[in-house]
Amino acid sequence: MNSLIRFIQRVSTTLLFLVLLFLSLWLYISTSYYQKAQFGRLALGLSGRLAERVSGIGQYIRMREANIGLRQENVALKNELEFLRSYITLSDDKTMRYSRLTLFDTLNYSYIMARVVNNTVNHQQNYITLNVGRCDGVEQGMGVVGHDGVVGVVLAASARYSVAISLLNTDFKVSARHRPTSTFGSLWWPGRSYTHVRLAEIPLHVALAVGDTVVTSGHSAIFPRDVPIGSIVGYEIAEGNAYSIDVRLFADFRSLDYVYVVRSADRSERLELEHNFSPNAND
Amino acid sequence: MIKQLLRYLGLAVLLFALQLLVFNNINFHGYVAPYIYPMLLLVLPLSLKHWHLLIIGFACGLLMDVFMHTLGLHATAMLIVAYLRPFVTPSDTSRAYAPGMRMGFRWFLKYALLGILVHHTVLFILEAFTFNNLSITLLRIVLSTIASTLFILILEAMRVNGSER
Numbered sequence: 404m405n406s407l408i409r410f411i412q413r414v415s416t417t418l419l420f421l422v423l424l425f426l427s428l429w430l431y432i433s434t435s436y437y438q439k440a441q442f443g444r445l446a447l448g449l450s451g452r453l454a455e456r457v458s459g460i461g462q463y464i465r466m467r468e469a470n471i472g473l474r475q476e477n478v479a480l481k482n483e484l485e486f487l488r489s490y491i492t493l494s495d496d497k498t499m500r501y502s503r504l505t506l507f508d509t510l511n512y513s514y515i516m517a518r519v520v521n522n523t524v525n526h527q528q529n530y531i532t533l534n535v536g537r538c539d540g541v542e543q544g545m546g547v548v549g550h551d552g553v554v555g556v557v558l559a560a561s562a563r564y565s566v567a568i569s570l571l572n573t574d575f576k577v578s579a580r581h582r583p584t585s586t587f588g589s590l591w592w593p594g595r596s597y598t599h600v601r602l603a604e605i606p607l608h609v610a611l612a613v614g615d616t617v618v619t620s621g622h623s624a625i626f627p628r629d630v631p632i633g634s635i636v637g638y639e640i641a642e643g644n645a646y647s648i649d650v651r652l653f654a655d656f657r658s659l660d661y662v663y664v665v666r667s668a669d670r671s672e673r674l675e676l677e678h679n680f681s682p683n684a685n686d
Numbered sequence: 687m688i689k690q691l692l693r694y695l696g697l698a699v700l701l702f703a704l705q706l707l708v709f710n711n712i713n714f715h716g717y718v719a720p721y722i723y724p725m726l727l728l729v730l731p732l733s734l735k736h737w738h739l740l741i742i743g744f745a746c747g748l749l750m751d752v753f754m755h756t757l758g759l760h761a762t763a764m765l766i767v768a769y770l771r772p773f774v775t776p777s778d779t780s781r782a783y784a785p786g787m788r789m790g791f792r793w794f795l796k797y798a799l800l801g802i803l804v805h806h807t808v809l810f811i812l813e814a815f816t817f818n819n820l821s822i823t824l825l826r827i828v829l830s831t832i833a834s835t836l837f838i839l840i841l842e843a844m845r846v847n848g849s850e851r
Contacts, residue, residue: 431758525713
């Protein structure tokens with residue numbers, strides 16, 4: 404009798420183990436990274452606040468680097484501003500001038516300033532926590548860029564914090580463009596070094612050179628066109644008449660500090676349009 | 687009893703906070719990702735039943751998953767460690783009331799190393815979700831296991847010292 408009870412106990416424990424194992428594996432495999440982040444939103448208020456406190460400590464150490472980055476960005480923006488100003492004022496034709504101004508008006512991306520409060524680079528699926536949330540106008544699906552390139556995409560936002568999928572996440576892909584030739588490909592992180600990503604689907608007839616810049620394509624409603632990503636450091640011929648290109652990131656993901664969340668004004672309209680006309684509009 | 691419960695709860699909060707705020711940010715060229723929070727499962731009292739361990743391991747892993755956006759990943763790894771733990775801890779509970787460094791440094795080193803190795807093997811293989819680049823995954827497992835075990839030994843030494851005072 405005693406041994407029977409012990410036997411039942413052992414069997415029921417093993418059964419419990421198998422049920423829980425099945426449950427956890429099922430949760431892991433069947434949910435997308437998007438759904439996983441939705442669960443994470445439950446804890447975002449707490450973890451975000453804690454991480455913000457802690458990251459504030461290291462902020463002073465990185466202040467110099469952040470300062471240099473911001474100054475460089477300032478110079479680039481000033482140059483661009485002067486270029487655009489001269490471009491507009493040089494054209495004498497008033498209607499031309501007006502049409503150009505309205506053109507700028509319709510291409511509106513606006514930026515929300517954010518600080519990275521938590522960020523990992525040593526996992527295969529890395530995520531970034533930002534200190535801005537729905538109260539600041541952040542919504543899921545918005546792009547995140549740093550002063551030197553693409554950082555990620557917002558997956559979920561609580562009231563004051565949001566979590567973004569990092570470019571350094573093996574589940575994430577972004578549409579990219581080889582700048583000199585304007586050829587489009589898809590870019591993702593192979594999960595090794597946090598300084599390198601891979602660009603694929605660039606056809607073999609394209610002339611590549613080491614040092615060429617890779618930028619965003621502007622095909623999605625997430626990132627504006629021509630946000631820098633990295634430069635080519637090497638390439639090889641992969642299967643299927645395409646290059647497999649090794650790209651070194653411009654952004655240093657270990658020391659991400661100040662970033663911008665990209666809000667595109669026509670995003671909802673564009674998404675609606677694409678949704679209505681895609682062949683599988685139901686998913 | 688309540689005092690004990692509070693002590694383990696305090697340890698759990700401490701380990702979770704350390705993991706999320708400190709150890710997640712440690713990296714060595716992206717190969718080392720130390721996880722110290724499984725230490726909680728290793729040092730729980732021997733009086734706990736097997737199914738208690740399973741539930742606690744699963745719950746801790748799931749909580750970690752919520753914070754790290756990896757739903758199910760840490761839960762699986764912790765559950766497997768929880769299942770295997772009674773096979774390596776002494777069955778006679780009179781000698782010690784909880785596994786720890788008091789049972790001998792070498793014993794604890796072996797015990798922690800084994801537990802962490804199991805945890806990390808499950809975790810990193812599931813995380814990569816592929817057997818491509820297996821050598822890199824293996825390198826990540828080995829290096830991270832060494833780092834995690836080292837940190838856990840330090841934490842355990844501090845814990846034992848603290849409770850003796």
